[in-house]
Amino acid sequence: MKLVSVEVPDNHAYLLPIGDIHFGDKAFGKVGKQKLQGYLAWVKANKNARIFLMGDLLNVASRHSKTSPFDSNTDEYQDIVKFFEPFKSQIIGGISGNHEDRMTDMFGFNPLIPFCAVLGIPFLGFSAVIRFRVGKKPKQDEYYQTYYLYAHHTTGGGGTLGGALNRKVKLQELVQGVDAYMGGHTHQLAVGFRSVFSPGTNEIVERKIAYIDTGSFLDWQGSYAEAKQMPPGKLGAPRIRLSGTRHHHDLHVSL
DSSP states (O other): OEEEEEEEOSSEEEEEEEOOOOBTOTTSOHHHHHHHHHHHHHHHHOTTEEEEEOSOOBOOOOTTSSSOGGGSOTTHHHHHHHHHGGGGGGEEEEOOOHHHHHHHHHHSOOTHHHHHHHHTOOBOTTEEEEEEEEEEOTTSSOEEEEEEEEEEOOOSOOSSHHHHHHHHHGGGGTOOSOSEEEEOSSOOEEEEEEEEEEEOSSSEEEEEEEEEEEOOOOOOTTSHHHHTTOOOOOOSOOEEEEEOSTTOOOEEEEO
């Protein structure tokens, strides 16, 4: 687990956790690619927006994987580098997914490490805590609001929407005290909120916690998901808005 810090002096900031693209998979088709291009173009047009890469960016199919290498595009690594290069200045880091990890398991080499190095972004291993400082105070090197988000690709089942979100709730067994838990892997696009109470200096403080399933960009029709009776999900990624104004600590998620 690693920590990455981000500072946005605006009165609000956006974070788009993007993953489960599976570049090279035939299911990453025209619709998914156009949707991903739309998200990235929106980030480019909003200087207070940042991207975090949630793993399974590459398909990394093998003779032993569930998807066949003969159905994959062999140029997936070169293609994804070209795809993300124009947006690298707004990418704050990335973590590995199980598809990249299968190459590590077989060959001791994770393709996301050179991908991140080429783009000049931090590779953060299996999981990361993101510290967002938003809304710089006038004439001071301090910020009005600080948020913490925990990102992990996650593992396990997502056969139902509830099961997918349960995997994100379980992340609180690893890290506590954050504003949001973000996870991928299940290819669902969903969010749930829960309020918790924490002791403050002189009072009990109520805090809102978000559990976010970060979606995917794969077509369902004709894919492994259809073959294995897995439910289709809404394509895309969440957009997280972080307030940076005085006395307004608020994290909002749009799907």
